[in-house]
Amino acid sequence: MxxxxxxxxxxxxxxxxxxxxxxxxxxxxxxxxxxxxxxxAGAGRAIDLPGFPPVESFFDFLLAGAMIQAALLAxxxxxxxxxxxxxxxxxxxxxxxxxxxxxxxxxxxxxxxxMGATTAVWFLALGLIFGVRIEEGLLGALLMIVxxxxxxxxxxxxxxxxxxxxxxxxxxxxxxxxxxxILFLSTAFFPADLxxxxxxxxxxxxxxxxxxxxxxxxxxSVFSGPELLEGLAGIVLIGGIGLALCSLAxxxxxxxx
Amino acid sequence: MPAIEVSNLQRAFSDEVLAVxxxxxxxxxxxxxxxxxxxxxxxxxxxxxxxxxxxxTGGSATVAGHDVVAEPAAVRAAIGVALQEAALDPLMTGRExxxxxxxxxxxxxxxxxxxxxxxxxxxGLTEAGDRRVGTYSGGMKRRLDLASSLVHEPRVLxxxxxxxxxxxxxxxxxxxxxxxxxREGTTVxxxxxxxxxxxxxxxxxGIISNGRIVAEGTPASLKAEVGKPRMExxxxxxxxxxxxxxxxxxxxxxxxxDGTLMIEVSAGVAxxxxxxxxxxxxxxxxxxxxxxxxxxDDVFVAKTGQHLEGAEAPAEPxxxxxxxxxx
Numbered sequence: 057m058x059x060x061x062x063x064x065x066x067x068x069x070x071x072x073x074x075x076x077x078x079x080x081x082x083x084x085x086x087x088x089x090x091x092x093x094x095x096x097a098g099a100g101r102a103i104d105l106p107g108f109p110p111v112e113s114f115f116d117f118l119l120a121g122a123m124i125q126a127a128l129l130a131x132x133x134x135x136x137x138x139x140x141x142x143x144x145x146x147x148x149x150x151x152x153x154x155x156x157x158x159x160x161x162x163x164x165x166x167x168x169x170x171m172g173a174t175t176a177v178w179f180l181a182l183g184l185i186f187g188v189r190i191e192e193g194l195l196g197a198l199l200m201i202v203x204x205x206x207x208x209x210x211x212x213x214x215x216x217x218x219x220x221x222x223x224x225x226x227x228x229x230x231x232x233x234x235x236x237x238i239l240f241l242s243t244a245f246f247p248a249d250l251x252x253x254x255x256x257x258x259x260x261x262x263x264x265x266x267x268x269x270x271x272x273x274x275x276x277s278v279f280s281g282p283e284l285l286e287g288l289a290g291i292v293l294i295g296g297i298g299l300a301l302c303s304l305a306x307x308x309x310x311x312x313x
Numbered sequence: 314m315p316a317i318e319v320s321n322l323q324r325a326f327s328d329e330v331l332a333v334x335x336x337x338x339x340x341x342x343x344x345x346x347x348x349x350x351x352x353x354x355x356x357x358x359x360x361x362x363x364x365x366x367x368x369x370t371g372g373s374a375t376v377a378g379h380d381v382v383a384e385p386a387a388v389r390a391a392i393g394v395a396l397q398e399a400a401l402d403p404l405m406t407g408r409e410x411x412x413x414x415x416x417x418x419x420x421x422x423x424x425x426x427x428x429x430x431x432x433x434x435x436x437g438l439t440e441a442g443d444r445r446v447g448t449y450s451g452g453m454k455r456r457l458d459l460a461s462s463l464v465h466e467p468r469v470l471x472x473x474x475x476x477x478x479x480x481x482x483x484x485x486x487x488x489x490x491x492x493x494x495x496r497e498g499t500t501v502x503x504x505x506x507x508x509x510x511x512x513x514x515x516x517x518x519g520i521i522s523n524g525r526i527v528a529e530g531t532p533a534s535l536k537a538e539v540g541k542p543r544m545e546x547x548x549x550x551x552x553x554x555x556x557x558x559x560x561x562x563x564x565x566x567x568x569x570x571d572g573t574l575m576i577e578v579s580a581g582v583a584x585x586x587x588x589x590x591x592x593x594x595x596x597x598x599x600x601x602x603x604x605x606x607x608x609x610d611d612v613f614v615a616k617t618g619q620h621l622e623g624a625e626a627p628a629e630p631x632x633x634x635x636x637x638x639x640x
């Protein structure tokens with residue numbers, strides 16, 4: 057119970073910190089929203105291309121991509137914030153307290169997950185305002201929020217691992233452009249069938265594609281069990297790798313002091 | 314049971330860098346123990362080991378009866394820590410920070426709120442409690458850091474250079490708070506590079522240089538070790554040799570320095586009146602006369618051959634990011 061209280065408290069602090077530091081909150085909302093607007097407005101006729109899945113509008117298709125992008129950026133922001141804590145010695149304050157070591161990372165990840173959920177709600181609201189119709193209704197919307205939250209949590213483990221290993225906010229921030237490379241090499245913004253090689257092959261095995269498809273599924277079609285499972289598998293894979301890296305980086309940091 | 318017991322404690326960061334080279338310490342319950350030394354002497358590395366933030370590479374240490382390696386959680390529950398450069402989140406308010414610290418120590422929310430109110434009042438930050446820490450002055454940050462380290466009423470309080478960089482008023486305020494805490498029974502282990510701080514606050518002082526304790530004792534006993542008070546005198550007019558002849562009647566002569574004549578005087582300031590009378594009778598006019606007590610700097614000079622203030626030991630490794638951590 058006490059560990060839960062600690063993780064909750066640290067998660068609450070993490071969310072507060074994100075909202076109070078504009079450079080952490082802005083990328084989560086502003087960049088994906090702008091990209092969504094520009095792509096939806098500028099490339100809206102893409103849905104007429106042969107092989108494009110049947111959707112009402114390009115906006116419908118892109119919504120999942122924007123959510124995944126926001127989740128990725130939430131993971132990156134969480135990593136930056138953790139690195140800032142390490143740089144300013146705040147982590148020492150936590151390490152000197154009688155709490156389990158993993159609670160420090162778990163608290164940060166709880167905050168990252170909460171930011172993922174917040175951005176999911178933002179994009180769902182935006183979608184509804186701009187006429188997106190969620191085929192699976194309220195349950196579908198809730199499923200999307202849960203998946204984006206879990207995705208943010210998984211991406212957060214990677215950001216946290218990098219922060220723990222490097223202890224440098226600028227190093228974590230330096231991976232920001234990678235978010236876009238990884239995203240554009242997935243089906244987040246475009247169907248795999250319409251990508252050129254080798255992007256198409258990469259997109260077909262990119263775990264992000266599976267997560268994006270699972271988030272998109274409730275918007276554009278009826279519920280599909282296999283797509284959901286593939287999406288969850290992608291989240292578990294990324295989260296598992298991230299947690300393993302976190303554990304190694306945390307141990308190293310504790311060993312070195 | 315001693316509050317802190319340290320035996321041959323060591324920390325190496327590589328084959329070449331031995332930040333703490335085997336120290337022995339014994340701090341009793343209720344004591345204020347000051348660790349005095351220049352930057353890079355090994356003070357912070359020692360504190361980090363005693364607060365379980367850094368694993369020793371040799372020796373052993375117990376804090377509040379618990380081994381720092383075998384029972385780190387028990388040590389953390391018993392200690393309060395205010396680290397160098399107050400590690401505070403500038404985006405949190407003072408009240409949020411203390412409440413968070415209470416949760417970290419397993420204090421229920423309502424009680425944590427009450428303690429936050431009490432501690433903010435104690436350190437004079439009630440008005441500023443709901444402001445973000447980023448708006449605080451250096452002194453306010455140190456007071457908040459101190460308050461947050463007290464939330465669970467620790468048995469042993471570690472303060473790493475608690476007043477470095479503070480103005481004299483803020484420094485005095487922190488000293489007052491440390492003395493008050495000690496009167497309430499808290500054992501205090503503090504590191505400092507300020508002679509006055511160690512002299513004023515500490516029951517006992519350990520002087521550290523290059524990772525080793527070179528002297529330890531009460532400030533008075535340490536100063537007594539290095540000599541008696543000395544009288545320093547500058548003549549306005551008259552023969553210095555004749556003056557030394559007169560002064561020699563009151564104490565052992567010391568070599569003059571920059572025109573200042575000096576003798577050791579066991580009687581201290583009580584020697585001033587008879588010396589002045591004797592000089593007057595000899596027709597010697599004095600420009601200035603002072604009795605100087607030995608300082609901890611004199612102790613440091615006697616033990617290491619260099620002055621403490623301005624002394625720089627070989628740099629200790631930086632905290633955190635590099636392979637070598639924390640000094």
